[in-house]
Amino acid sequence: MGKKKKRVSSKVWCYYCDREFDDEKILVQHQKAKHFKCHVCHKKLSTAGGMAIHVLQVHKESVTKVPNAKPGRESTDIEIYGMQGIPPDVLAAHYGEDEEEAPSKAAKVDIPSTQLVGGLVPGPLGVGYPPQSTLGAVPPVYSAAVPVPPTGWAVPPRPQPWFPQHPAVSVPPSAPMGYVQQPLFPVQGVRPTLPVVSTSTALQPSQIAPPGLPTSTPPLPVSQPLFPVVNNNVPTQSSPFSTSLPTSVQPSTTAEVKGSIEVHSSVNTSVPGSYHAANISGGAGANSHSYASGPNTGGPSIGPPPVIANKAPATQPAVNEVYLVWDDEAMSMEERRMSLAKYQVHDETSQIQLFTHCYPFDEMSSIDAAIDRRILESRLAGRMAF
């Protein structure tokens, strides 16, 4: 509807991964949890540099990159805290990106990826998040194809790590080929078209399998609600896609798309399957970004949400990220507690106070204990209101 572009850019955002947040406090929490956390002992530091120094001094390891950061933003030398310390050119570029969408849309459409319009939308976009839309020709297509307004994509997407800024955008064309297949897959709606598309490629089925996106239902639903883009425009024309992607027009569509997606993957974890990993906010907590709460609302099989019989539950704020109070997937609270020296000591001498006043079972027969008991009972009885 009429979400102003302006509004989007006035939100705070993370320098390292380009994600946006409602307020700075949450941004800081995010940075501490995702970028300034020691990978060895999970201690949260206050800056990237501080984290690097901690790892060096305490664990004797060298950290050169900020975890979960986009390429080009991984330096530990830049002192970022919340919105402070962001280099002016990056700052401008971020807000500039917002402005660009509308005009670029028209321009980009002319790009060979005219097919993009059709093709793009379907799978990758759906799954791939709006971010992709800003990748090269993608953005315009995205907007064009999808009813979502230019800003639309900016809003819903939880800033994905592989967000527009990505320089690698241009890479897509050839390399991604192989992987490209994957992202399409996840989008459920697109699925049916896939077989049509690339009957020849063995890639399809196999590629699809690894990400497991389509197969494993739980993670899938996760992505769906987030992105309004639906695979309406599945391009049936993009059938040849697997093979001659880079060359022919049609393929290019998918190529673009896939390329961008592939970029994602590589950006993220440099593993083909990363896309999959990124999409599924699954077990490894590493992906415990936004998906946790939003998409998971229904869980694998969604029933009507529980109705609160007497008290309204805390309304879910429209926050993209939830902050787990206990966020360590690798160990339980008790295991962490046990690591404390005081609990590991074989405690034979400590003067732990046992019950000071006790009514041991074997003394129940003794007169004193019986009298004590009667007194207690009568006190109880006395308090009873009739």
Place this chain on the structure above:
Amino acid sequence: MSNFLTATTLGNPNPNKSFEVSEPPNDSVSSLSFSPKANFLVATSWDNQVRCWEIMRNGVNVASMPKASIMHDQPVLCSTWKDDGMTVFSGGCDKQVKMWPLMSGGQPMTVAVHDAPISEMAWIPEMSLLVTGSWDKTLKYWDTRQSNPVHVQQLPERCYALTVKHPLMVVGTADRNLIVFNLQNPQTEYKRIVSPLKYQTRCVAAFPDLQGFLVGSIEGRVGVHHLDDQQQSKNFTFKCHREGSETYSVNSLNFHPVHHTFATAGSDGAFNFWDKDSKQRLKAMSRCSQPIPCSTFNSDGSIFAYSVCYDWSKGAENHNPATAKTYIFLHLPQESEVKSKPRIGTSGRK
């Protein structure tokens, strides 16, 4: 009268005006367990002790009487009563399980060992065996008269949660594995699934009708899972124990023995009562000032015991041993809180 007290302490540890058990442990409580035969409550704690109180109830008045306690060498993590209500088992970081015939005044003796702390245990009356789960990735079944386990079951990961309702047993381990066993054939895993929740498993509870189980995670979510493939469409998950953008862990799931509704308790210090069949929350209780690491119903569901103390959900840095306080409270559930209700809106709409 207590106003000035609550003003000085940060937050009210007992906003629900529950009855406070006397002489609580000196460090956090790790488990609470009521005797199946009478109102005797056992609590295990990080102060290495296992304590037992007799709970007396007279209408709305409740009294607690400390009865006895034993010590382990290291923090105790779990406990369970034998079905005859005479003996208590407790185990923990000292990797041993002590069997304590407390009602007859007997002394505890070690009946089980593991290679790593014992996180969960349950007594299976139908088999007269004690099953223990440990961080050493095994489940062991013990006949208390023998020093060697009757059976050792390998788990894919450390045991984090356990629930038994013969013949259904569900084990939750690290890495979100959930392993279902049919105790009639305990040597074979009946089913192994990945948790429907995306985060670390924290607790599980088997349905009283054995059709499935509940699973709670560190991400303020509970999954309702049915075992039968035909009933998979009835599975769902719901969010709970969240405040603003903070998501707290669900630490405990307990079914009411009579009504079969259930309670959840979380790191946010709140406990709620839910009805999974009508998918409603029956009652949301007020948040206490500290997390609730464990809770339990007594044998007839007339008393709900819960502990308010630090569960480590915010790490060591938020623990101040000098000022940390531990409480055990007893809540008397009212019928409206624990009795099933038909869903509002589906009936009665003219």
